[in-house]
Amino acid sequence: MEKNKDKRKRPELGLKPLLAAILIILAIFLIVLYLNRPEKKNAAKGTIVCTFFPVYDVVNDLMEGTGYDVINMTSGVSGCIHDYQITTKDMKALEKADLFVANGMGMEHFLENVAKNFKNLPVVYMTDAFEEAQPMNRAGHVEDEVNAHLWMDPEAFLEEIEYLETVLCKRFPDAAERITSNKNRYSRDAIDAKDKAKEMSNLYSGYADPESAVGKIYAISFNESFEVLAEKLEIEIIAGFSLDENEQPSAGEVAEAIAEAKNIKNVLVLIEEDKKAEADKILNETDAKVVYLSSLTSGKDADGLPKGIWKNLIEIETVVDTFIEK
Numbered sequence: 001m002e003k004n005k006d007k008r009k010r011p012e013l014g015l016k017p018l019l020a021a022i023l024i025i026l027a028i029f030l031i032v033l034y035l036n037r038p039e040k041k042n043a044a045k046g047t048i049v050c051t052f053f054p055v056y057d058v059v060n061d062l063m064e065g066t067g068y069d070v071i072n073m074t075s076g077v078s079g080c081i082h083d084y085q086i087t088t089k090d091m092k093a094l095e096k097a098d099l100f101v102a103n104g105m106g107m108e109h110f111l112e113n114v115a116k117n118f119k120n121l122p123v124v125y126m127t128d129a130f131e132e133a134q135p136m137n138r139a140g141h142v143e144d145e146v147n148a149h150l151w152m153d154p155e156a157f158l159e160e161i162e163y164l165e166t167v168l169c170k171r172f173p174d175a176a177e178r179i180t181s182n183k184n185r186y187s188r189d190a191i192d193a194k195d196k197a198k199e200m201s202n203l204y205s206g207y208a209d210p211e212s213a214v215g216k217i218y219a220i221s222f223n224e225s226f227e228v229l230a231e232k233l234e235i236e237i238i239a240g241f242s243l244d245e246n247e248q249p250s251a252g253e254v255a256e257a258i259a260e261a262k263n264i265k266n267v268l269v270l271i272e273e274d275k276k277a278e279a280d281k282i283l284n285e286t287d288a289k290v291v292y293l294s295s296l297t298s299g300k301d302a303d304g305l306p307k308g309i310w311k312n313l314i315e316i317e318t319v320v321d322t323f324i325e326k
Contacts, residue, residue, distance in 0.1 A: 044069040046098040046172070051108050052081050053297050054151040055101050055126055057305045058164055061186045066175035071097075075299065086110045094118055099171055101164070103127060105148035122171070129163030130156070149225035151296065153232045154193040154309050161187050189306030196313050197232055200320075205234040207324055217320055218264055220257050220288065222271040222278060225295040229312060230270060238267070243275055254281055261286040266323045268316070291319050 045067040050056035056072035063070050073090050074081055094100060094114065102108050104125030114121070127150055150156040165183040169176040208216035219230045220239045227237050239257035241249040249257075258281070261267045267288040269279045276290065283290055293315055296308040303311075 045174070047071065047093075047096050048099045048101060049073050049093050049097040051100075051102040051111075052077065052084075053299055054305060055103055058126070058161055058186070059101050059168070061304065062161075062165060062168055062179050062182045063172075063175070064178075064182050066172065066178050068098075068172065068175065072299070077298075081108060081297075084108070084110055086113050091117065094121060097121060099124060101126065103148060103151075105146050105150075107148040124164070124167050126151075126160045126164060129159045147224060147228055149228045149295070151305060152225045152228040152309070152312075154190065154197040154313070155232070156228075157305065157309065158187060158190045158194050161190060186304075186306065189304075189310060193306055193309040193313060196310065197229075200313065200317060201232065201234050203324075204320065208234075215266070216264075217266050217268065217323065218261075219268040219270050220261065220279075220282060222269070222275060223293070223295050225297075226270040226293050229293070229309075229316075230268075233313075233316065235268065235316075238264075241278075243272075243278060249278070258282055258285050261288050266320075268319060270316075289319050289322070291315050 047069045048059055048063065049071045050059050050073060052074045053072060056070065056075075060070040060072075071093055073093060074084060077084060094117075097118075100114065100118070100121050100123045102111060102123065102125055104127040111123075114123070127148060130150070151160065161183060165179060168179050172179070204217050208214070217233075217235045218238050219226075219235050220241075221227050221230060221237055222241050222243055224240065224242050227240055230237055238260045239253070241253065261282065262285075265287070267286065269282055269288050269290045270293055271279050271290065272294065273292040276292075279290065282288055293312045294308055296305050296312075
């Protein structure tokens, strides 16, 4: 009997404590799941489709934080888009677009297909900022041959920014205040680039003797867009080649450029760094100096167009300074 009195009675666990523990674990799991749920995106107020990077860079920055989607239709394309063919994916993007923004002045040859298939789609041309672009029709055609790479000209580019601000504010009045605020921020670097280009232009024109052309700066360009910037800086183009459309300058054209460069001083070769091999013969046979520039036509220019323009100016200035210092 004594032994039985010393025995301790085992506690019975039962189901209640077990259920409570399970419920606590389940509650913790649900809380963690809720806190880590993917954020539900608000539906976009509208969609703006842009033809390629120079247009997209401006519009995307101006529309930042407004609730509107901005799409670069040719995001996978590097270089200019003269020969681009519109795709089924592009058509789908345009179907839901509230606005289509293009460079214009004949840059995008596929605009005729857009006009044909989307008759009610509002289209804005960035180059409508300039009076000479007004004769352009809906398909983007112009009568005269022009250099449409005007985003490379710092002053012209600033006009395009201001023009698009006006257009977008009118088109999307609910976002007008934010668009203007974005424009003021985005255009700061563009204004700096415009002022820098003006300073360089005055220097180079003053450096040259107007009667003998001694001291004048010349250039051989391997991209049509570089000619816009060179001319803005009072640099005379003596030969221009295009490598954008898989074109190669003929041996005769290169020989003519070499002969021209040998007769003058202060010659620049304007080319993209990854295409330098195309200019090696000119550089080897003349005193010309290479300047590596960007056409600013792809998203790899991550800092955006205003800073890209500034960088191009500094690249030119660095080499031209070696002429002036002699």
